[in-house]
Amino acid sequence: MAAASKDQELRQLQNKIKALAENISSLNQQKNQANAELKRIEQQYGETSRTMQNLDEQVNVKQQRIDEIQQEIQLQNGWLLTQQTQLAEQVKTAHALGRQEQLKLLLNQQDINRSSRIMTYYRYFNQARLEQLQYINASLQLLTTLEQEKLQEKQGLAKLIAENKLLQKQLVLSKAERKHILLQIKQDYKDNRKQLSRLKENEKQLKQLISKLDQVTQAEVATKITAQSFSKSKGKLSWPVRGKIIKSFGNHRAGGKWNGVLIKAREGSKITAIAHGQIIFSDWFKGYGLLVIIKHDKNYMSLYAFNQSLYGEVGDWVNAGDMIATLGNSGGREKAGLYFEIRKKNKPLNPKKWCKKRR
Template sequence: MRICAISSHSCGFRALFWCVFLVGFLPPSGAAALEPEAELRETRDAIQDLERSQEERQAALQELEGLLADAARGTEASRRELRELAQARSRQETVVADQEDRVEAARERLEDERRAAARLVRDQWQRERHPGRIDGQSGGGRHQAVFAARIRDAREEALEVLRDRIEALETARENLERERAVLAEQEEQARAAVADLEREEARQRQAMAELEVAIEDESLELERLQRNAETLEAVIEEVEARSAARAEAPDDSAPAQPDVAFSELEGELPRPADGRVVRSFNDSRGSRLRSRWRGTVLDVENGAAVRAVHYGRVVYADWMQGYGFLVIVDHGERYLTLYSNVEEILVAEGDRVGAGEQMAVAGEGSEAIAPGLYFEIRHNGGPLNPEGWWPSQ
């Protein structure tokens, strides 16, 4: 597309040159006088059409990136809902298992009470059928009424306990059925969340594929990268302003920072995730593009944990055009670390994280953003080479 545009410009200006050149040698007839003006108008119209086309393509590209951001946020929301449902189901299954244990225990106690009641009834029946046995065993008939009363009381007590056990068992069964109904509803919600996730992921893949096709045009890609860099710079400036304000008014309730400052970790800083370097700091982003990588790209397994490299405060956790899902951590002393092109963010702005704490889940790489996990270190707003901070291999 760019080559065509340049050719159109060249042809237009070449034609304009020859028209102007011929004007000086042709007789000033009416027809000849109109030809250069017509050619000039056509050239101007062609230039305007090219400029308008470029503007329209830029607008379409920005709209496409907006759709990609919406699809990515929808995907992350579906993943979060699915994870919360899975946790709720796990808790519910624990409740159901506990209910089943209680029902089984109640059933065992009920059987014991039934056996005890059956023995009492059998003993009472035998005593009523053979009253002489009580006389012989007790030394006379004077205690028969007392024993009979005791047996009746014991039987009534056993039957009362039996009725209580039956009621408790029925209550436990009802509770168990309710818990199972809730669990079934959560399973249905989980299935719906999975379907939503699959749809959002399909939308995201389609938008990403369209974006990758669009940025094959070098002029569009260069302008897009410049715009994305300006957006990130504006966010970093805002982050540093807020950090400076917090430093002037420290929060007494905030947890104490570790003894080792970020500035002392050069050469010992851990990586945010395991993976080989596929794009190094200051590498060119394209064969003919002037833009360069301001951080390092790691080839990280999809779904791997992305961890904070040091203690700090999360100052940004959202989608950003050109960077995908992005987490920025403020480590103090005007040091920031950036983790982008992740699949899911597990922290929120304002959270404090410790060294090695998981903040995100790694996603698949994409040439439209980065072919892996993108990691930056900033100091006083400027980028530093992360590989110089890692232990030598």
């Protein structure tokens, strides 16, 4: 009964989290049509990129299977050639003995024991030939099956490649559309004062978002704190992605300071969770693009922004090292990079003090 009650509480809480994420528009109101369009394009781009990555994985699986089938065909052809050679030798030997040899042996009863031994030999010899023929037939059937499977795999591979090419065209169009929108936004914020105001407003909205998410998830996450709390992991956490830190915690930026770190890495790189926790936000957010927020316990959470694609949904529980996104340049960024924060009760902390020292 207690377990059922807990399950019901969990479902209710996850529904609250999802509802909050869906209705977060009050914190994420767009001030102009350009930002709304940027959100649409970057979400579409992220979905397309994720689909392409899945297709690439399927293409690799298909190609590996085709290679395996080709190896099996080569082995079968080699084995078949050996069997055919052995059968040819048997036929040649039988021919040398002569077709009437068995009949002669039956008529010649001078040495009954010798005749019996030779007749037994003939039976074994004929049985061996029959078995050899059966093996050859089975091998030929297997080769036919392998060739058919190879053809099917090649057709499936061709279909996946065609789908991938179509998605690549869509990505090119999305990039061009995004570039046009960014130029429009840049023109809108040409005035430095407007740009400063925009950055401050984005940060203010993020704080409000985190506060609301924190309130909703407080009770549930508190019941699932692991024996080793997040605070004991200070200095031991793995970084979410390999790359170069180009903006450190506390560095100056327009309108204030960086509350986290900006890591430069290859676009499409896998981004992983730094510790066990629950995804409490996974969506596009103005100024931060495709954003993931993970709650680790009642005090701590981590943020991952500017992503290309999102791989987790609100309510999902993740472990350290689980893939949650791919690195990108969403949120209106010109260059690919990951913006990464760690917070304690909505207070930013220096990630360098929490993650392992970089070599």
